[in-house]
Amino acid sequence: MSILPNIVEIAQSYNVEIDSRTLGKREILCKCPFCNNGQNKRSRRHYLSLNESKNLFQCWWCKERGGVIRFISLLSGESESDILERIRREKSHSSYQKHPAEKLSTHQLQLLGYGRINWVANRHFDYDEYLAFREKVWSEWQDYINEQVKRAYQMVWLYMLKGEITMGYQLVSKIENDIGFPLMEKVLRYFSSEGHECAEDRWSSEELVCEILQIRHPVESLTYLQKEEL
Numbered sequence: 001m002s003i004l005p006n007i008v009e010i011a012q013s014y015n016v017e018i019d020s021r022t023l024g025k026r027e028i029l030c031k032c033p034f035c036n037n038g039q040n041k042r043s044r045r046h047y048l049s050l051n052e053s054k055n056l057f058q059c060w061w062c063k064e065r066g067g068v069i070r071f072i073s074l075l076s077g078e079s080e081s082d083i084l085e086r087i088r089r090e091k092s093h094s095s096y097q098k099h100p101a102e103k104l105s106t107h108q109l110q111l112l113g114y115g116r117i118n119w120v121a122n123r124h125f126d127y128d129e130y131l132a133f134r135e136k137v138w139s140e141w142q143d144y145i146n147e148q149v150k151r152a153y154q155m156v157w158l159y160m161l162k163g164e165i166t167m168g169y170q171l172v173s174k175i176e177n178d179i180g181f182p183l184m185e186k187v188l189r190y191f192s193s194e195g196h197e198c199a200e201d202r203w204s205s206e207e208l209v210c211e212i213l214q215i216r217h218p219v220e221s222l223t224y225l226q227k228e229e230l
């Protein structure tokens, strides 16, 4: 597919009057917007011919002719180089797959201590620097999320010990809303057998909660009681 716009669609978007009987034909005829405003009776006829397959135009009356970029330029007053630049930019936008770091919202970036980041400008300014910066932001976001998961686990665990687990879930969902990221699935992994990879975070979180509640860790207490019984 050509990256250039279709000349007939351009004509329609600029309200060029098309002879509808010629639509779909090899040469589509229009009233020429470049002739002198139809002062001359003859120029009011459909002298402008559009060739859709070649994306070309030609007026049989005023002799104006060219490709679609020149056509847009004459209709809009924009320079041809500006039009090409704009099309190229739009094209590179639409085909560009965003890195997840670039999908972070302004609010999420603010949580990391940034303001709004203009990724497009960054990418065009210095590509290597842009890649490094993107990696930095993404790894900071992942660290941030890991911290939030830990915090969420602490809440769930604390309220579980207090017998108010629902309260724990509510607080986690409040954090989720605030940061715009789901945490619960990762929190539940702490509890599951897959949790060994976060065993250290889990242990330190539970220790912290016990400290806050000024209790012994249940596992510890259990062995203690068992020891007593023995």
Ligand SMILES: [Zn+2]
Binding pocket: 032, 033, 034, 035, 047, 048, 059, 060, 061, 062, 063, 064
């Ligand atoms: Zn003309």
